Amino acid sequence: MPDLELRHLRYLIAVAETGSITRAAQRLTMTQPALSRAVRTLERTVGVPLFVRGSRTTELTPAGAALLTEAYALVDRSRAALDRVRGTASTAETLTVTAPVCDIPAVTAASRSFEAGRQGVRVEVVPREWLSEAEELRRGAAHVSFLRDSHDREGLDVHRLAHEPRMVLLPAGHPLAGRERLTLLDLREEPVTHWAGMTPEEADHWTGADTDPRPRRHGPLVRNATDVLAAVVLGRAVAFAHGSTLPPVLPGLRVRPVEGLSGSSLDVAVPAHGAHPLAEEFLAHAREHWAGACR
Incomplete structure (x- = not known):
């Protein structure tokens, strides 16, 4: 499998931040066809679609959102490495x-x-x-x-x-996915993803038991955000998430408000x-x- 190229990660960041191949190409001072080819090359490298291409906007898939956070870190670290090599970091x-x-x-x-x-x-x-x-x-x-x-x-x-309020992530085909708003009571029988290493207080908050103390079903054990998204898309569990950090489009998922669920700080x-x-x-x-x- 070919290695990721740093320039492709910069392209990913530009498209994600501008929401458009055309606007990203303008920011990067390159042609739109060249950027489109580079994005397709990146998708072939990782083996999954990274964007949902619409008529007016280009949005991240869950895999794209996961790679975006890593891209920011890798680009930042590359800059630090160059600083050290050039001697600018010494001062x-x-x-x-x-x-x-x-x-x-x-x-x-x-x-x-x-x-x-x-x-x-x-x-x-x-x-x-x-x-x-x-x-x-x-x-x-x-x-x-x-x-x-x-x-x-x-x-x-x-x-x-x-x-901010938290919401529930449901698989698109879930029986509750068509409702505009849910309550914790509606979700009581649903398995909820469970993070490895949680304290009891953290587990109660993550699963909604801090406001509804009746027992909840533990779903799959997860160790990162990608595990959470995969568990929900595959229909193995639901998850509660804060909305400001979610991509605007999540193929295969539905996001719904939940009455009675504690917020995220x-x-x-x-x-x-x-x-x-x-x-x-x-x-x-x-x-x-x-x-x-x-x-």
């Missing part, structure tokens, strides 16, 4: 920021705006599955962490950035003691950035 101060894979695009945007106002400062954004981030921050493997619905705050200085955290001075600055910047986005 730069690097801040390591971890974030859930689903929030990487938003966190990357905030990181770039932080860098723009501080010469000689570089932010390395590292994607992580959300269950491991708090521990990484405590043991010094990261300077700042973005946390989704974390119940373990020991030793951390945590600040709320956003809170995005927090930013630094160590409670001994935080890096830049980490404190970044925390303040992140709070301003998200407050501006919510206005």
Whole structure:
């Protein structure tokens, strides 16, 4: 199988951000046919469709959304490698920021705006599955962490950035997929994907048991967002998700609001003691950035 090419990942990012092959080609200063061929080459390389091509827009498939988060990280790391080789990183101060894979695009945007106002400062954004981030921050493997619905705050200085409703992901052929709105009661007998390594509090939140304490069925064990999407598309379970990080089109899936389901919170955290001075600055910047986005 051929290796991924970095330029193809940049093309993926451009098409995803602009929602159009034509607009992405203009951004990349290349022709539309050339970009279309490159995207098809990337899809052959990974072996699955990455985009749903409509008459006016080009949207990510679930596989495309999963690859997009990795693309941001790989392109960012390639830039860091070039900096080191060219010797520019020797005078730069690097801040390591971890974030859930689903929030990487938003966190990357905030990181770039932080860098723009501080010469000689570089932010390395590292994607992580959300269950491991708090521990990484405590043991010094990261300077700042973005946390989704974390119940373990020991030793951390945590600040709320956003809170949003969660919805249910259903396979397109599910009997409930045709309804516009559901309740937790409607979904009580449905198996729900279950993350490996969850604490009881996290499991209750993920499955909706924090607001409806009656027993729920555990579905397949999952370790990343791709596992979640695969379990739902294959009809093995449903999953609850926060809508702001979902692609606008998810082939094979339906997204429905759920009455009574607790929301999802995005927090930013630094160590409670001994935080890096830049980490404190970044925390303040992140709070301003998200407050501006919510206005």
